[in-house]
Amino acid sequence: MSKGLDYETLNENVKKVQYAVRGELYLRASELQKEGKKIIFTNVGNPHALGQKPLTFPRQVVALCQAPFLLDDPNVGLVFPADVIARARHYLSLTSGGLGAYSDSRGLPGIRKEVAEFIERRDGYPSDPELIYLTDGASKGVMQMLNTIIRGGNDGDIIVFSSIPRFTLAPFAFQILVPVPQYPLYSATISLYGGSLIPYYLEETANWGLDINNLRQSISLARSRDITVRAMVIINPGNPTGQCLSEANLQEILKFCYHEKLVLLADEVYQQNVYQDERLFISARKVLLAMGSPFNKEVQLVSFHTVSKGYWGECGQRGGYFEMTNIPPQTVDEIYKVASISLSPNVPGQIFMGLMVNPPKPGDISYLKFDLESKAILESLKKRAHIMTNGFNSCRNVVCNFTEGAMYSFPQIRLPQKAIEAAKTAGKVPDVFYCLKLLEATGISTVPGSGFGQKDGVFHLRTTILPAEEDMPAIMESFKKFNDRFMEQYEDSRGYSRM
Amino acid sequence: MSKGLDYETLNENVKKVQYAVRGELYLRASELQKEGKKIIFTNVGNPHALGQKPLTFPRQVVALCQAPFLLDDPNVGLVFPADVIARARHYLSLTSGGLGAYSDSRGLPGIRKEVAEFIERRDGYPSDPELIYLTDGASKGVMQMLNTIIRGGNDGDIIVFSSIPRFTLAPFAFQILVPVPQYPLYSATISLYGGSLIPYYLEETANWGLDINNLRQSISLARSRDITVRAMVIINPGNPTGQCLSEANLQEILKFCYHEKLVLLADEVYQQNVYQDERLFISARKVLLAMGSPFNKEVQLVSFHTVSKGYWGECGQRGGYFEMTNIPPQTVDEIYKVASISLSPNVPGQIFMGLMVNPPKPGDISYLKFDLESKAILESLKKRAHIMTNGFNSCRNVVCNFTEGAMYSFPQIRLPQKAIEAAKTAGKVPDVFYCLKLLEATGISTVPGSGFGQKDGVFHLRTTILPAEEDMPAIMESFKKFNDRFMEQYEDSRGYSRM
Structure with missing residues (x-):
């Protein structure tokens, strides 16, 4: 008889769960990172992990709420602006304790x-x-x-x-x-x-x-x-x-x-x-x-x-x-x-x-800084969305819709028949095969389209648009180099996956 | 045909859930509070809500982690001790982002x-x-x-x-x-x-x-x-x-x-x-x-x-x-x-x-303060455990084991037969009836024993030992006054609930 947490006896629904965003690709990426390889984690929409700085105002307010005793510190005004102090008092007044x-x-x-x-x-x-x-x-x-x-x-x-x-x-x-x-x-x-x-x-x-x-x-x-x-x-x-x-x-x-x-x-x-x-x-x-x-x-x-x-x-x-x-x-x-x-x-x-x-309003002490920081991030995301879409569309057998919103790019990869067969031999879904090769070659950790669902015989990958703007051209170049070589390696006369 | 979130069509398991800690008593207490009555929330083990102050050291560290830009502020040393700063750097070094x-x-x-x-x-x-x-x-x-x-x-x-x-x-x-x-x-x-x-x-x-x-x-x-x-x-x-x-x-x-x-x-x-x-x-x-x-x-x-x-x-x-x-x-x-x-x-x-x-260690700048704060809270909890147990045991038809650990007191209330019948007439479980009366009379918000399970025909209530030490004698006096009056009101020759 097996024990309560033996695999065979677990809730079957738990076993059936598939969660690709932190699935095989992520686990392999984590392993490679442990081995010392530089990994660009674009598998999860996690902007701060890729270097985005937090907005100053909300962090100041929450920091003060964490340390309410600072409100009685005569030096508090040296490190926190007055509207931050007022806002921290406001939120503390909404709690009891x-x-x-x-x-x-x-x-x-x-x-x-x-x-x-x-x-x-x-x-x-x-x-x-x-x-x-x-x-x-x-x-x-x-x-x-x-x-x-x-x-x-x-x-x-x-x-x-x-x-x-x-x-x-x-x-x-x-x-x-x-x-x-x-x-x-x-x-x-x-x-x-x-x-x-x-x-x-x-x-x-x-x-x-x-x-x-x-x-x-x-x-x-x-x-x-x-x-x-x-x-x-x-x-x-x-x-x-x-x-x-x-x-x-x-x-x-x-x-x-x-x-x-x-x-x-x-x-x-x-x-x-x-x-x-x-x-x-x-x-x-x-x-x-x-x-x-x-x-x-x-x-x-x-x-x-x-x-x-x-x-x-x-x-x-x-x-x-x-x-x-x-x-x-x-x-x-x-x-x-x-x-x-x-x-x-x-x-x-x-x-x-x-x-x-309820962010700072025009006229508040912190408004200008908050507004500048906000616009800089949004402008940069917009630029990155363009760089990425254009980068993907410049690659052989890759076609990608423009990222109108959110923080992802979801290019379709037309895989050569020979690559599909190689994936089969390796026991992998074709887009998983492609993404693993991409990871090993470039350190770019993406999620295969099969993790999100796609029409039969059509393949994608998802990447966030979050790597730092200054790193983006190099990342896209590295992707292109890998992709175009991959295509060369696997292309022959037998055609491609469907569109 | 009913709609997806109509009550009849909900997941039956959701409907079967009972959760007394925030059940009828809590809801009634919240209503009374809205009406302006002073409520002593002893239904949940929530020490800060009853006035316990946070320990300074951990709050300082987390506040600094929330506002990492302060680490570059020349004034940071005026508001945070050096070991706090070091610890915040340590935790930030464990994250990426x-x-x-x-x-x-x-x-x-x-x-x-x-x-x-x-x-x-x-x-x-x-x-x-x-x-x-x-x-x-x-x-x-x-x-x-x-x-x-x-x-x-x-x-x-x-x-x-x-x-x-x-x-x-x-x-x-x-x-x-x-x-x-x-x-x-x-x-x-x-x-x-x-x-x-x-x-x-x-x-x-x-x-x-x-x-x-x-x-x-x-x-x-x-x-x-x-x-x-x-x-x-x-x-x-x-x-x-x-x-x-x-x-x-x-x-x-x-x-x-x-x-x-x-x-x-x-x-x-x-x-x-x-x-x-x-x-x-x-x-x-x-x-x-x-x-x-x-x-x-x-x-x-x-x-x-x-x-x-x-x-x-x-x-x-x-x-x-x-x-x-x-x-x-x-x-x-x-x-x-x-x-x-x-x-x-x-x-x-x-x-x-x-x-x-991994709290401050002897020799750390913040150790003495941390140790003092910690001991004060634990000592006070110990005193409150005694005040409460003794208080309950001084009440008519109430018997209570000493709180060896955790943060609750769980006295047994021997309810007179007449109270049990009055509860039945009111459509309430007897201990719910008692706790509601207690709430209305004193503002003390407890949880009836039936929310935790008890042997058939035996009744309890749970209260935390968390009200401020200085308030405790008055709370126990108010409880005693209510309880003893309740017992007088309902006692007659027909006896009590089982022990």
């Missing part, structure tokens, strides 16, 4: 109010702090919401999508519609909680646009197999695909959710990261409320945000929130109850969230 | 090494940093471990313990042995993940000792119903019961786990909080490794610790770790994979964990 005390499990009421005010300014419609819950980063919020929605396996028949084997991880009846390619938080969490994922494909040739017909097809297929579809995920701006959804597209999606009675989970963590002026970020909530009756009172929407992304990039602080629209009070109470089990999100992360939605 | 970067999903390797060194000093046996994972507080670690162990409901028969209705929340076949009374993190999480809980009763008359015969009875009962028991939980020092387990008792438990092939989950978050010299804290791991073959190589053990408890009480920072002993490498990898989904625990909380296991 400072950063060392658990807050309410939904987060500090005063910060939830600041978030509601931000949402109102952004969307033009009031927001209710009681429907905003602070979380340890957006991922934890997404996980809690999926755990609330996904019912255990006892409730329905076993379904296997034989045509899309990557997404048949957990063959049960209550299902979530997820874009493909997608950020694997969704596929992994859905597996973990015993749900399963219905993919809808984004159109690479239409700059990763969402074609509502693809959605309809996915749901029809699910229905024909007696699957109850309960929720839909959008990631806007897209990860890994970088597109910004248009208002018209969001309207179509919301109407679709209305007719199909789906909860819309809107992952909007990249809302600050937009690199073109043609299509700005617009929130699902703003579009919904503008659509009027019956949609604005009916469609269930949960929107996620975080301090990890944007130009702040404060990933390690783990701050985030979700806002619920049209969710029944009894459900809101259940979500509160489950949040209570782990007591409270970390309080410093909550304060970062407050600062992000 | 500072507090704003995601760490490895297991936590920063350098801090896991500090934790391993602490464990080795504490237990006298080496500890492997690769088997230590940092978490956002201990609760998150416990939840991850239970999610790994509990298999979905498809795996076995439906079992209902009709004699212990409180713990029939999730009637499936893979089960966790949990002490009763217990901290509801366990019951709530086991419900959430669709497992169920097998209670073993602690003996109130033996100062909440663990009688191995009770364990044997519980497991026999489970076996006779074809239940596969896979893990056992101990909380040492006890929550809510405050007892410290003896070495002999731990040996019995470990032998039991060996013979029954159970994983032992050792919740040791109160290891710093011990208020008597007769029985000091001893870790399950130390006892296990001292037992020699075959136990030391066979028993699977996961031990939990946190920065929230101890005398640090840094609850809001959400720092913790778990250490795995005798867990197979393949399982360790699975646990890593699942941890990766939420990217990393918060980095400031990791640094608090590092500081807690």
Whole structure:
């Protein structure tokens, strides 16, 4: 008889989880790093790890909140500006017990109010702090919401999508519609909680646009197999695909959710990261409320945000929130109850969230510096998005849409038939094979497209646009050198992977 | 047809969760507070919320890590001592990207090494940093471990313990042995993940000792119903019961786990909080490794610790770790994979964990102050434990074991028959009825014993020993006044609840 934590006896859903962002490529990269090789980690959107400096103002405020005794130190004014001191006092006044005390499990009421005010300014419609819950980063919020929605396996028949084997991880009846390619938080969490994922494909040739017909097809297929579809995920701006959804597209999606009675989970963590002026970020909530009756009172929407992304990039602080629209009070109470089990999100992360939605204003002592730092980061991200897209498009058999938003580039790699066969011989998925070779040759640690999902026989990789601007040309040159040599090595008369 | 987040369609396991620490009493207390009533929140072990000041040294270090640009400020030495500056540099050198970067999903390797060194000093046996994972507080670690162990409901028969209705929340076949009374993190999480809980009763008359015969009875009962028991939980020092387990008792438990092939989950978050010299804290791991073959190589053990408890009480920072002993490498990898989904625990909380296991040493500039602050808190907790126990024992129909460790008092309240009937009329569990009356009369917010589990017809409440020492006499007087009046009001010739 085996023991409780022997592999054979573990929760099967745990074993089924796949999480490529820190998967085989990341593990190999970590090994190489230990062996002394210089690794450029572009596998995770982790800006500070690649040298981005933190914004001064929020760090000053949180540092002071951590050391409240400094507020009584006569020298405090020598190291902290007056508006920082005032803001630290403000946040401490919102807590009872400072950063060392658990807050309410939904987060500090005063910060939830600041978030509601931000949402109102952004969307033009009031927001209710009681429907905003602070979380340890957006991922934890997404996980809690999926755990609330996904019912255990006892409730329905076993379904296997034989045509899309990557997404048949957990063959049960209550299902979530997820874009493909997608950020694997969704596929992994859905597996973990015993749900399963219905993919809808984004159109690479239409700059990763969402074609509502693809959605309809996915749901029809699910229905024909007696699957109850309960929720839909959008990631806007897209990860890994970088597109910004248009208002018209969001309207179509919301109407679709209305007719199909789906909860819309809107992952909007990249809302600050937009690199073109043609299509700005617009929130699902703003579009919904503008659509009027019956949609604005009916469609269930949960929107996620975080301090990890944007130009702040404060990933390690783990701050985030979700806002619920049209969710029944009894459900809101259940979500509160489950949040209570782990007591409270970390309080410093909550304060970062407050600062992000309520930054220094023109006229504040710290405003100019804050504004300069902010613009410098965003401008540089924009430049890097261009350098990267252009770099990829200059490579043999590589084609890449422009990164309109978010912080990733997702080039398609047309692999020669011979490379596909070599991968097969090596027991690797072809894009994993390519990315491993890239890693060994250049130290660039990417994530293979298969980790996000892609159409059969089509291959990609995801890289962040986060390496330092001054390093970018050399990185792209190193990539090009590797890629073009790889192509030479494997090209022959038998053609390429599909486009 | 209902929508995805309508109450009827939610994950049934979510609905079954009960979490009394922030349940009806807490919600009512929050309402009263909003109405302007002064509430003494003793429902959660949240020391800073009740006025405990943070220790200066760790806060200085983390504040500097948050504001690393201060390290270049010529005035930094005016507000931070040199050893703080050195320690901040040390922790920043362990990260790549500072507090704003995601760490490895297991936590920063350098801090896991500090934790391993602490464990080795504490237990006298080496500890492997690769088997230590940092978490956002201990609760998150416990939840991850239970999610790994509990298999979905498809795996076995439906079992209902009709004699212990409180713990029939999730009637499936893979089960966790949990002490009763217990901290509801366990019951709530086991419900959430669709497992169920097998209670073993602690003996109130033996100062909440663990009688191995009770364990044997519980497991026999489970076996006779074809239940596969896979893990056992101990909380040492006890929550809510405050007892410290003896070495002999731990040996019995470990032998039991060996013979029954159970994983032992050792919740040791109160290891710093011990208020008597007769029985000091001893870790399950130390006892296990001292037992020699075959136990030391066979028993699977996961031990939990946190920065929230101890005398640090840094609850809001959400720092913790778990250490795995005798867990197979393949399982360790699975646990890593699942941890990766939420990217990393918060980095400031990791640094608090590092500081807690590696505090200032004699000779360091900050040592004297740190030592004074630490002793003052521990001494005061000890005094408060005495004031509280004595206070409860001076009340009519109240009997209370001494708080040997942890931060709670768990008096038994012998309720008059007439009070039990009044509770029934009001539609309340008797101890909930009592605690609500206490709250309304005095503002003292406690948790009814039924939230932790207790023998049928026996009633308790849990309070923390955390109100400020100077407030304690008045609080106990206010409690006594309420209790004795309550007893007068409800006593008649028909007797009391059982003991």
